[in-house]
Amino acid sequence: MLHALPITDWLALSTPIIDVRSPGEFQRGHIPNAINLPLFSNEERAVVGTIYKKQGRDPALLEGLRLVGPKLAHIVEEAWRIAPEGRIRVHCWRGGERSGSVGWLLDKAGFKEVLTLKRGYKGFRNHVLQELGGELHLKVLGGFTGSGKTETLDRLQEKGEQIIDLEALASHKGSSFGGLGAAPQPTTEHFENRLWCRIRSLDRERPIWVEDESAMIGRINLPRSFYEQMRAARLYFVKVPVDQRAARLLSEYGSFPKEDLAEAIKRIARRLGPQHCKRALEALGNDDLREVVLITLGYYDRSYLHGVSKRDPRQVVELSPLDPGISEIASLLIRTA
Numbered sequence: 519m520l521h522a523l524p525i526t527d528w529l530a531l532s533t534p535i536i537d538v539r540s541p542g543e544f545q546r547g548h549i550p551n552a553i554n555l556p557l558f559s560n561e562e563r564a565v566v567g568t569i570y571k572k573q574g575r576d577p578a579l580l581e582g583l584r585l586v587g588p589k590l591a592h593i594v595e596e597a598w599r600i601a602p603e604g605r606i607r608v609h610c611w612r613g614g615e616r617s618g619s620v621g622w623l624l625d626k627a628g629f630k631e632v633l634t635l636k637r638g639y640k641g642f643r644n645h646v647l648q649e650l651g652g653e654l655h656l657k658v659l660g661g662f663t664g665s666g667k668t669e670t671l672d673r674l675q676e677k678g679e680q681i682i683d684l685e686a687l688a689s690h691k692g693s694s695f696g697g698l699g700a701a702p703q704p705t706t707e708h709f710e711n712r713l714w715c716r717i718r719s720l721d722r723e724r725p726i727w728v729e730d731e732s733a734m735i736g737r738i739n740l741p742r743s744f745y746e747q748m749r750a751a752r753l754y755f756v757k758v759p760v761d762q763r764a765a766r767l768l769s770e771y772g773s774f775p776k777e778d779l780a781e782a783i784k785r786i787a788r789r790l791g792p793q794h795c796k797r798a799l800e801a802l803g804n805d806d807l808r809e810v811v812l813i814t815l816g817y818y819d820r821s822y823l824h825g826v827s828k829r830d831p832r833q834v835v836e837l838s839p840l841d842p843g844i845s846e847i848a849s850l851l852i853r854t855a
Contacts, residue, residue, distance in 0.1 A: 520625040522613065522634045525645045531633065534601040538610050538620045539639065547707035549609070549642055550715040555596050557586055557616045579615070586619075593620060594627045604630040613638035643707070646714040651743040654722060656751040657855055660730040660826065660834075663693060663818040664763030664811075665756055666844050667729045673848035674727050680720050681727045687712045690736030693818065695782040697736055698774050709738045725855070732825065753829060754851055757838045764811045772807050783814065790817050 535552040537544055540563040544554040558566060562585045570578035597606060597620075606629060610616035613636050621634045635641065659667050659674075668691075671681045689703045690696045697703070704712065720726055730753060733745050740748075771779065779802055787795040794813055801809035826834060839850050 609635035660755040688735040
């Protein structure tokens, strides 16, 4: 059985998804949990596209058939491996030739249910952007660098609160040092897909905790509407002693190669100031990592306070926990909020 479904009906299902676009298209952004089973390689797609532009649809279709013919058995074998129960969802860029062709092939190969996506990935992206513009009940967890905000989010979740870990979705911890040890960042487009998927798993009527972030996490731009909601939401600014913050950062970053730490320092040289940058690099050369941390914290603390100063002061709640342990901070946040 072969059918095409609109986006909301198609997404409501739980059967496996294959994305038959080229690997390059898939890498730029894809539906979370989809598996790439490309009809064309990046180079083949370029060839077919050029023929379509210069000669028209029919010559492009013939060239596509020549390229795809030897792959048909592999596509069917892989589809059965991905969906052994014989029920599968298929999509391409616009819900046209590629997904239609693969859907027809799988239907003829004996699949019980093959569901293509009307308007394809392009329609999915429109759906994502519309959903990301929806209203959320956000609570923002703030604090100076090294306060353990990510760990606090995890503990809030353990205690039954809803969270979105933006830095995990972005594969970056936000600062100049935030990419150390992390997986390569997704594109902004795919970050939006990940964020949509996370929001979709939550109850929009209940509060959702997020960490205070700037408009960019590494090289990823937060969706404008989502960021504006974060800035308008109540900020719970947890103050943790600098010694504890420095110790946490030393534990987190102290084992990375000196060359990587030096590059991270140089990336913020202009904002640190030439004298502070020089001192930090000298301290790094002398293996005085704690001094490096304290110098860079001076910059990050000033920068964070500047961002907080731009918020509505009535929406900022300052908290100075007597016991700055992660579990105690999470409990205090729940009681206060």
